[in-house]
Amino acid sequence: MSDDLLIHPAAEGDEGEYTAGRTGHGHIKSFVRRAGRMSEAQQRYYETMLPKIGVPYQAENIDLTAVFGRQAPKILEIGCGMGETTARIAEAHPENDYFGLEVHVPGVGALCKLIAEKNLSNLRIGNHDAVEVVRDMLAEGSLDGIHIFFPDPWHKTRHKKRRLIQPPFVALLASRLKPGGYIHCATDWENYALQMLDVLGREPSLDNSVANPAPEALAMALDADSAAGLAGFAPRPDYRPLTKFENRGLRLGHGVWDLVFRKR
Numbered sequence: 001m002s003d004d005l006l007i008h009p010a011a012e013g014d015e016g017e018y019t020a021g022r023t024g025h026g027h028i029k030s031f032v033r034r035a036g037r038m039s040e041a042q043q044r045y046y047e048t049m050l051p052k053i054g055v056p057y058q059a060e061n062i063d064l065t066a067v068f069g070r071q072a073p074k075i076l077e078i079g080c081g082m083g084e085t086t087a088r089i090a091e092a093h094p095e096n097d098y099f100g101l102e103v104h105v106p107g108v109g110a111l112c113k114l115i116a117e118k119n120l121s122n123l124r125i126g127n128h129d130a131v132e133v134v135r136d137m138l139a140e141g142s143l144d145g146i147h148i149f150f151p152d153p154w155h156k157t158r159h160k161k162r163r164l165i166q167p168p169f170v171a172l173l174a175s176r177l178k179p180g181g182y183i184h185c186a187t188d189w190e191n192y193a194l195q196m197l198d199v200l201g202r203e204p205s206l207d208n209s210v211a212n213p214a215p216e217a218l219a220m221a222l223d224a225d226s227a228a229g230l231a232g233f234a235p236r237p238d239y240r241p242l243t244k245f246e247n248r249g250l251r252l253g254h255g256v257w258d259l260v261f262r263k264r
């Protein structure tokens with residue numbers, strides 16, 4: 001892992017404002033690097049596979065067609081976690097190329113293992129902060145789709161500024177989509193679902209794939225912190241598999257909200 005990934009708590013009070021240590025970019029990180037132990041298998045696959053299927057961070061645009069060696073729709077996934085969903089989608093859709101981003105090293109090891117076991121040739125990994133990868137490496141209009149499934153909810157009020165789905169990052173993501181390209185977010189955290197609907201709905205270059213809520217209805221929902229009965233959420237697209245975790249939550253009556261917006 002490169003040194004410029006180190007995160008240092010800034011001496012700015014007890015909120016734990018984290019900023020990039022070496023890069024000087026200073027944006028608030030949407031993650032805190034966890035010490036997480038790698039299993040032996042994860043370590044082995046990380047070491048053997050990442051040199052083959054990893055896309056190292058660089059400060060210039062990359063050519064995604066050259067990275068995958070073919071012309072095919074290019075889908076970015078931010079925050080692959082342990083990679084089960086990422087690998088399942090890539091396996092089910094060999095016609096697309098997938099670029100998964102994840103900062104958690106054991107997760108990257110686990111996804112490397114899945115790529116090797118399933119022999120997937122349409123999935124590459126970036127082990128770096130997605131904000132920097134999207135900003136520095138991806139050209140405008142280069143993506144057909146973006147997946148952000150269950151991003152860290154940062155549920156404490158003082159931590160909400162770490163949430164990925166904020167207006168500046170959504171504007172950056174939208175700029176990387178081709179016209180007609182989509183951004184698909186899913187969350188099981190109601191307050192974040194409302195924030196996603198509000199932020200995505202305000203991005204002028206994006207249209208909701210389903211009817212937007214009336215502005216007054218959204219304002220009332222935000223006030224009440226309740227998405228009950230609110231329009232604007234999409235049915236789960238078939239390509240997003242239900243995870244074990246999500247299935248259990250749904251059985252317990254917890255909600256999951258999908259949002260699919262398209263670039264004009």
Ligand SMILES: C[S@@+](CC[C@H](N)C(=O)[O-])C[C@H]1O[C@@H](n2cnc3c(N)ncnc32)[C@H](O)[C@@H]1O
Nearest residue numbers: 030031079080081102103104129130149150152
């Ligand atoms: C709650 S997990 C969800 C993982 C997976 N999408 C799923 O549905 O199980 C969110 C993941 O996003 C990753 N993450 C958060 N911020 C990130 C960033 N800026 N760049 C890359 N990965 C990030 C975290 O390390 C974590 O693994």
